Amino acid sequence: MTTFDEYKKRIDLSEYAQRQGWEKDDAKSTATAAVLDKRSQGQTQDTIVVYKGQEHDYFYTPNNSKERGDVISFERLKNGADWKEINDKLARYVGEVPQERQLPQQVNSHSHNQAFQHNFRFQPITETEYLESRGINKSTIYADEFKDRIFNKEFSYKQHLENGVNQLGKMAPISEADKAKIQEIGLEKYYSKPFFDQLKTVQTHVKDTNELPANYLESLKNTYGYKAPEGATDRVIVNTSFPLRNEEHVIASINRNEEYNRIERPKENAVWSSRTDFDKRPVNAVVIHESPIDSLSYHQLNPPKEDEKRLYIATAGNISRDQPVLIEKLVKESQAEKVVLANDNDPGGVKQNINIAGRLNLTGKSENTHAQLNIHDRTDARLLVTINHQNQQEGQERLKEIAERFTTAINKNIPDGAEREARAVVVQNGSRSSEIEIAFTANRENLIRVEQALIKERGLENHMEVRRPAEKDYNEDLKRANPYIVSYQEQNGREHVAGRYNKEIDAYNAVAEKAQERPDAKEVSAYMEIKTNEGSKKVELAHYDRENEKVVATPEFEKRVTEQQKLQENQQQAAVAAAKANSGDVRVVDGDGNTVAKTEYKVEIDSQGHSNVRREQRYDQEELTREGTSGREIQTAMNKEVAGATNRGAGNVDGADLKDTKKDISQEQESKRSMSM
Numbered sequence: 001m002t003t004f005d006e007y008k009k010r011i012d013l014s015e016y017a018q019r020q021g022w023e024k025d026d027a028k029s030t031a032t033a034a035v036l037d038k039r040s041q042g043q044t045q046d047t048i049v050v051y052k053g054q055e056h057d058y059f060y061t062p063n064n065s066k067e068r069g070d071v072i073s074f075e076r077l078k079n080g081a082d083w084k085e086i087n088d089k090l091a092r093y094v095g096e097v098p099q100e101r102q103l104p105q106q107v108n109s110h111s112h113n114q115a116f117q118h119n120f121r122f123q124p125i126t127e128t129e130y131l132e133s134r135g136i137n138k139s140t141i142y143a144d145e146f147k148d149r150i151f152n153k154e155f156s157y158k159q160h161l162e163n164g165v166n167q168l169g170k171m172a173p174i175s176e177a178d179k180a181k182i183q184e185i186g187l188e189k190y191y192s193k194p195f196f197d198q199l200k201t202v203q204t205h206v207k208d209t210n211e212l213p214a215n216y217l218e219s220l221k222n223t224y225g226y227k228a229p230e231g232a233t234d235r236v237i238v239n240t241s242f243p244l245r246n247e248e249h250v251i252a253s254i255n256r257n258e259e260y261n262r263i264e265r266p267k268e269n270a271v272w273s274s275r276t277d278f279d280k281r282p283v284n285a286v287v288i289h290e291s292p293i294d295s296l297s298y299h300q301l302n303p304p305k306e307d308e309k310r311l312y313i314a315t316a317g318n319i320s321r322d323q324p325v326l327i328e329k330l331v332k333e334s335q336a337e338k339v340v341l342a343n344d345n346d347p348g349g350v351k352q353n354i355n356i357a358g359r360l361n362l363t364g365k366s367e368n369t370h371a372q373l374n375i376h377d378r379t380d381a382r383l384l385v386t387i388n389h390q391n392q393q394e395g396q397e398r399l400k401e402i403a404e405r406f407t408t409a410i411n412k413n414i415p416d417g418a419e420r421e422a423r424a425v426v427v428q429n430g431s432r433s434s435e436i437e438i439a440f441t442a443n444r445e446n447l448i449r450v451e452q453a454l455i456k457e458r459g460l461e462n463h464m465e466v467r468r469p470a471e472k473d474y475n476e477d478l479k480r481a482n483p484y485i486v487s488y489q490e491q492n493g494r495e496h497v498a499g500r501y502n503k504e505i506d507a508y509n510a511v512a513e514k515a516q517e518r519p520d521a522k523e524v525s526a527y528m529e530i531k532t533n534e535g536s537k538k539v540e541l542a543h544y545d546r547e548n549e550k551v552v553a554t555p556e557f558e559k560r561v562t563e564q565q566k567l568q569e570n571q572q573q574a575a576v577a578a579a580k581a582n583s584g585d586v587r588v589v590d591g592d593g594n595t596v597a598k599t600e601y602k603v604e605i606d607s608q609g610h611s612n613v614r615r616e617q618r619y620d621q622e623e624l625t626r627e628g629t630s631g632r633e634i635q636t637a638m639n640k641e642v643a644g645a646t647n648r649g650a651g652n653v654d655g656a657d658l659k660d661t662k663k664d665i666s667q668e669q670e671s672k673r674s675m676s677m
Contacts, residue, residue, distance in 0.1 A: 002437055003427075003428050003430040003433065004072055004087075004387075004428045004434060004435060005435075006089075006091045006428075007071060007094065008055070008057075008070045008071055008072065008122060009055060010092065010094055011056075011057070011071050011090065011094065011198055012057065013050045013056075013057035013058070013070070013074065013505045014034040014036065014050045014057065015058060016071060016074075016093065017036050017048065017050065017059075017074070018036065018174060019093075020050070020079075021038065022036040022037065022038050023036060023037050024036050024037055025037055025275070030050055032051060033049055033050065033051050033153070034049070034050045035047065035048075035049050036048050036049075036050065041576060043155050043210075044210075046061070046078075047061065047062055047063065047635065048060065048061050048062075048067075048074075048078075049061075049062060050090065050339060053322075055320065056070055056071070056320065056408050057070065057071065058070050059073075059074055063207075066374075066375060066376050066377065066378075067376075068374070069374060070093040071086060071090070072086060072221065073374070075089065075090075077623070083425065083427060087428075087612075096485050103138070104235065106467040120153070120241070120243065120253050120264065121153055121154070121242055122151035122152075122153055122243065122248060122253075123151060123152040123153060123154070124151065124152065125141065125142075125150045125152050125236075126152060127143050127152050127238040127240075128240075129496070129498055129499075130239075130240045130256060130257050130258060130359070130387035131150075131293070131608075132477070132498060132499040133497035133499060133500070134297070134478070134500070134650040135297070135300075135475070135478040135479045135481070135482040135499075135500035135533070136293070136296045136297060136300060136474055136478070137300065137499075140299055140300045141296070142297055143299070144275065144278035144279075145274040145275055145276075145299065145312065146274055146296065147275055147278070148275070149242070149243070149272070149273070149274055149275060149292075150240065150241070150242060150292075151240075151241045151242075151243065152238045152239065152240065152482050153234055153238070153239045153240075153241040153253075154237075154238055154240065155236065155237050155238070155255065155257065155260065156234055156235075156236050156307075157191035157234060157235040157236070157237075158183075158186075158187075158191070158233065158234035158235070158258075159201075160191075160196075161182070161183060161186045161191060161196075164196070164199055164200075164203070164437075164557065165179050165182050165183065167197075167203065168182075168202065168203055168206065168597070171181060171203065171206045171207060172206045172210065172211060172212050173212075175213065178217065179634060181217055181540075182199070182217070182220060182376070185217070185220045185221050186218055186220075187224060187228050187232070187233065187234075187373070188213075188221075188225070188227075189220075189224075189225025190225055190226040190227060190229075190232070190235060190492065191225075191234075191235045192223070192224060192225035192226055192259075193259040194223040194224045194225065195220060195223045195224075195225050195514070196259075197223075197559065198219055198220050198223045199220060201219075202209070202216045202219070202354055204301060208562065217382060225404070226490075226492045226493060226494045227470075227492045227493075228492075229491070236374070237257055237319060238257075239255045239256060239257050240255075240256045240257065241253050241254065241255050241256070242254040242256075242272045242292040242314070242316075243272065244263075244267050244270035244271060244272050244316055245270050245271070245272075245273065246269050246270040246326060247326060247329070250270075251265060251266075251267070251268060251270045252264060252265040252266060252267045252268070252270055252316075253265070254272065254291075254316055256293070258496065258497070263316055263317075267311060267316050267317075267323075268322055269320065269322030269323050269325060269326050270322065270323075270326070271313050271314060271315055271316070271323055271326060271327060271330075271631075272292045272295075272313070272314040272316060273303055273311065273312065273313050273314075273330060274295065274311060274312040274313075274519075276309065276311050276334060278508045279309075280308045282309065282335060283310065283334040283335065283336045283340045284308050284309055284310065284336060284337055284338070285308075285310050285311075285314050285336055285339070286310070286311045286312075286313060286330070286331050286334055286336045286338070286339045286340065287310050287311070287313070287342050287357060288312075288313045288314075288315070288317055288339065288340065288341055288342060288343070289313070289314045289342050289343060289474070290314060290316070290317055290318075290325070290344060290349070290352060290475070291314055291316070291317075291472075291475070292312075292314040292316075294314065294342070294344075294473050294474040294475055295312040295313075295473050295474075296315050297473075297474040297475040297477065297478040298312075298474045299312065300478060301474065301477060301478055311330065311331075311334045311336060313327055313330060315327075315352070315653075318348075318352065318355075319352060319355050319356055319359075324355075324356065324359035324360060327356070327360065327404045328359075328360050328361055328362075331362065332641055337463075338464065338465055339360065339362065339463060339464045339465070340464075340465050340466075340467055341353045341356060341357065341464065341465070341466045341467070341474075342467045342468075342469070342474065344468075344469070344472055344473045345468040345469045345470070345471065345472055346444070346472055347375075347442060347443070348445050349468070349473070350444065350451055351373055351375060351442075352445040352449060353451050353466055354371070354373045354383070354447065354451050354454060355372060355373055357371075357373075357451065357454050357455050357458065357464060358370055358371030358373065358385075358454055358458070359372075360460075360464075361569070362460055362463045363458070363459045363460065363462065363463060364459075365459030366385060366458040366459055366460055367385050367388075368388045368389070369388075369458050370385070370386045370387075370456060371383055371384065371385045371386070371454055371458075372384050373450070375442045376514070379440070379441055379442050379443070380439070380442065380443065381440050381441065381442035381446070381447070381450075382384060382437055382438070382439050382442075383406070383437065383438040383440075383450055383454075384427070384435060384436075384437050385402055385406075385435065385436050385437075385438065386434070386435050387399070387402070387431065387433065387434055387436075388432060388433050389433070389434065390432075391431060391619055392429060392430065392431050395429050395430065395431075395433070395434040395565070396429055396434075398434070398556070399426055399429060399434055399436045399635075400665055402424070402436055402437060402438075402457065403424035403426075403438070405453055405457065406422065406424065406438045406450065406451060406453050406457075407421070407422045407423065407424055407438065409449045409450070409452075409453045410422035410438075410440050410446050410449050410450065413445065413449065418528065419441045422438060422439065422441075422446070423438075423439050423440075424436055424437070424438050424439075424441035425437050425439065435518075438450070451466065452537060461557070466591075471599070478500075479500060481502055482500035482501050482502045483500075483502070483528050483529070484501045484502070484506070484507035484526055484527075484528060484541065485497055485499075485500055485501075485507075485526065485527055485528065485529060486498045486499050486500075486501070486507055486510045486511055486514055486524070486525070486526050487524070487525060487527070488514055488515075488518050488521040488522075488523065488524045489523040489524075489526075490520075490521065490522060490667050491520065491522050493522070498510070498514050498524075499514075503564060504541075504557060504560040504561050504564060505560075505561050505564040505565060505568065507526040507541070507542070508526065508542055508551060508553065508557070509523055510526070511526050511543070511544050511551050511662065512543075512544060512550075514553050515544040515546070521545060523541040523544075524543065524544040525540055525541075525542065525544070526542040526543070526553075526557075527539055527540045527541055528541060528543045540554070541553060541554055542557055542558075544552065570598070575613045576601045576613060578613075594620075595620070596619065596620045597617065597618065597619045597620070598617075598618055599615055599616065599617055599618075600615070600616050600617075600618055601613050601614070601615055602614045602616060602618075612628055
């Protein structure tokens with residue numbers, strides 16, 4: 001008996017679909033992907049894209065992200081067949097085609113090579129405003145973990161619009177005059193996001209109807225936008241870019257700004273990851289997110305302890321078919337004790353957790369059980385569990401156990417009649433491998449029950465942990481922890497968030513700093529965003545008065561700032577006093593009483609508001625040279641003075657004589673020479 005796994009491997013899905021009346025669009029198809037249309041009376045009713053995988057083909061429907069999968073899913077979703085009908089139909093089909101088919105040796109190797117040759121034009125990260133607008137501070141951006149993992153990249157809205165117009169021209173006949181008019185409207189609206197959203201709506205209409213809307217130019221012209229500055233021809237901004245790497249090189253990039261979020265080139269099996277080679281400490285945990293911004297937010301909200309080291313991995317959206325292989329390799333290479341799933345706190349995030357937990361092989365037990373979750377029409381969830389076993393009888397017993405565990409975990413918490421109960425259907429029971437499908441309602445509670453049951457089923461309880469943000473994702477948590485927003489407004493009224501802060505004093509200082517950085521800004525202000533039943537409401541706290549060159553704050557906000565300034569000054573003074581008392585303070589003088597060497601203390605405030613004291617030695621090198629000694633020798637002698645004073649409980653040592661210091665140095669050198677003889 002042929003198993004479903006064998007059907008998947010033997011059937012060329014593109015050829016299979018064409019035998020059922022689907023037509024291949026050669027103009028849109030590539031070497032690795034076939035585009036097929038279902039047509040009726042000359043009109044396209046449906047479209048699918050078929051990719052050749054390493055083991056078997058898979059498809060997706062561009063207009064419906066829920067419709068994707070292998071040949072089995074194709075039959076279920078496109079033809080509505082049940083399991084028996086699918087088995088009979090595929091059995092008949094494989095009897096008519098060759099027993100073996102040639103499969104690619106490497107997934108999309110052509111596009112991998114193309115991507116490697118592609119110039120992503122990354123620039124060092126210097127423009128950090130976008131990340132700071134999300135609440136991510138510079139100490140996080142420039143942390144060792146993220147060096148060469150975040151870049152800048154220039155983005156031209158004019159070029160983006162030209163690409164959009166050209167794409168529209170491929171979809172429907174459009175005159176050169178209309179193309180020029182769209183460009184003109186785009187500039188008039190200063191390439192605003194609503195303008196591009198409306199252009200996308202026009203493209204969708206053309207895709208659905210094969211014709212341009214009658215009033216599409218008017219619809220573009222009526223969108224909200226910002227007036228372009230005098231003489232402007234383009235809006236060039238600096239993107240924040242996150243490179244996506246596979247085992248060999250960068251093949252794609254996430255490019256972000258406040259209006260733009262796109263992946264440049266297909267991500268395939270590549271992921272974004274942080275660095276671990278900045279020191280020799282072992283990795284304690286691998287933390288997985290959907291977005292690099294969530295990784296940065298998690299890092300800032302939960303700073304690693306002194307003895308802790310993490311590897312962050314981001315999948316750039318829903319996990320792809322090929323990403324788990326690379327993620328598993330990175331996890332094993334890191335030798336981390338634990339994998340932390342830190343995806344979004346919504347059904348989509350739980351689904352992501354399930355599909356990662358269902359694929360990563362971290363234990364011997366997990367290698368024999370795999371799972372994939374698909375959700376159709378938002379509420380219809382199907383978990384396909386594949387198991388390996390020694391014989392068919394063992395497979396039957398395992399399938400029965402899995403069906404009992406998962407359906408019990410879901411159904412025991414469902415009130416009578418509230419929703420349909422979970423049910424299990426055996427897809428196939430082979431001699432070495434079997435499949436069972438668990439069907440259930442895809443609400444958040446049921447998804448979490450399946451998530452926990454799957455982690456336990458695969459023996460990952462001690463190797464995998466789920467951490468959910470309080471809000472939708474960890475960046476939303478970070479924004480909530482930094483409620484004070486500083487923004488500036490351009491002369492044309494366009495507003496930009498420049499940063500988010502968790503203390504009033506930091507926001508107050510940032511208003512003045514941003515006003516100096518943006519002398520042409522119409523307004524620079526600090527505010528809080530308050531959520532009400534009617535929506536979000538901005539409450540201004542301070543603004544910059546350019547005429548008087550000062551920050552003007554509300555009385556309550558200014559009072560809080562003053563309190564924090566005093567507290568900060570007291571903390572700094574206390575920190576310096578404690579440092580001097582604990583580690584000593586040395587001043588070395590020459591015969592005339594001139595200071596030739598001394599220690600100084602500098603207080604630094606980190607992003608969390610903690611005071612750190614750094615001790616520095618300073619020398620008058622010219623005087624030391626005249627006295628015939630070096631700064632290094634003086635430093636050694638000073639350290640001895642400090643150690644001696646500290647041991648005696650003397651605290652500070654002031655006025656140590658250079659002659660005595662030189663004598664100590666000479667005696668030490670003489671002692672070393674005696675020992676070496």
